[in-house]
Amino acid sequence: MTPQVKAILANYESDNPGVKANLARILMQGHLGGTGKLIILPVDQGFEHGPARSFAVNPPAYDPHYHWQLAIDAGLSAFAAPLGMIEAGAGTFAGQVPTILKVNSSNSWAQGANQAVTGSVEDALRLGCSAIGFTIYPGSDHLNDMIGQIRDMSAEAKSVGIATVIWSYPRGGILPKSGELALDVGAYAAHMAALLGAHIIKVKLPSDHIEQKEAKPLYEGTDWSKQSDRVKHVVQSSFAGRRIVVFSGGAAKGEDAVYQDARDIRDGGGNGSIIGRNTFQRPRDEALAMLAKLVRIYKGEE
Template sequence: MTAGKSARLDRIGTGGKHLIVPMDHGITLGAVSGLAEIESTIDAVTRGGADAVLTQKGIAPRVHESKNDAGYIVHLNGSTSIGPDERDKRPTGTVKDAIRAGADAVSFHINVGSEYEPEQISQLGELTSTAEEYGMPVLAMTYARGHDVRDQSNPEGYAEDLAHATRLGEELGADLIKTAYSGDPESFQRVVEATRLPVVIAGGSKGTDTETLSMVRGAIDAGAAGVSMGRSIFQHETPEAITEAIASVIHDGANPEDAARQAGLVEH
């Protein structure tokens, strides 16, 4: 690994652990709650302890003035919820675009098992090759999503599909992997063991604070390196507090109850 890539990886994590807050949802969902005034949300989550935030390249000017020295990741593909198929993620930028935007890393979403998998595999492979030339870390968001993919009603089978997707990210040259949580620490351990790369979990649909913190604790117990969690953080009524609680679980080893109490969260 080059010194430049190592330095950039350090800027998006702490001690090999990662609390990333993706806020690229504006391209998918529009200017939803938490993103319309994205500057204040970025300020809140980074004050709460987020290691890095993630957006599309066009939001970069609104990020840097608000991120309190946290790391910055530029996402390089996307789709909309009102388009023909949200799983059909298309490239939205390049590594050079990300460098010009002041990024410390880039990310790319791939739906393993979908009809778009072949093209997305090629795109991710090309991206990692280009990123390597510049010493730019790549966060591969490798989801198992398709007709034959199993789900949480079959945790072991779902974990096997997630493990396949996770390993694919390493095979294609990524530096960090994001995938869904399989539902429990026992099954998710299989996912983590599929790669030598750090694995972070997605947040999924917004849940209660207890559900969110318990999921994070379960993933960490299974060997995950942290989270890349969007709506459960940026749409929270107190983004700074929920970020602080999640950071406590990831970086300090806190249990969910202690983390929630210390952050001043009150479950509704």
């Protein structure tokens, strides 16, 4: 184990050896193993957007084994997916890449910002997962219910040595669409995930917009035009960097934008990317080339 990983694990002062071992599995895996940086492949978009919108552009991606193999061949840190997709490859790929069981999901037809619980800690244990993943929607009218769910599931996971990843995506309630990516809102969302006991926090890259009236005076006088500075603030809001923070790749975009995001995450002190559609919606050779370049960026080689 490298000094970088030992330093990260030391920040998790209350956790048992099982949780720390599973965090170490993720942090020591693949081409970024030992660096303190991560690239995670998440493939839960089919639940929310449907299979055609997720996979039709690259038909081999309809097969769960495609994603397992992509994560392994690219030397990624972990593979995150809902129950059925993990089950579909758990035997063939056992032990080849750490897995994160996404235990709640939404769908594009539902009204209101909410997610249904679709997996359990027992499932994660049975399938050999290193962590559970759970989405919360700060701002949603359903947030209190979601907080209760992750409180119970995270406590159960920790008791059996499994880590917790929280996707924290502000939306719903009185928060307007224009404020979902605001810097102050994103920092608040990351802090909320840290307060809920997340070991790894997943948030979206924030814009330079400040949404909350009460927060605006606190952000005045600072130039937030650089994305790396905005990343630094989100990391600061996650217990001053004592928690692992990874940033979503978001909707499909051009290669140059993906690479610049990674440089900004690196330079801002973020721990890496959790990037799905921008890889698996590309042909396999292009996805592998992109992921290889992202590894080099996080290593400081590009």
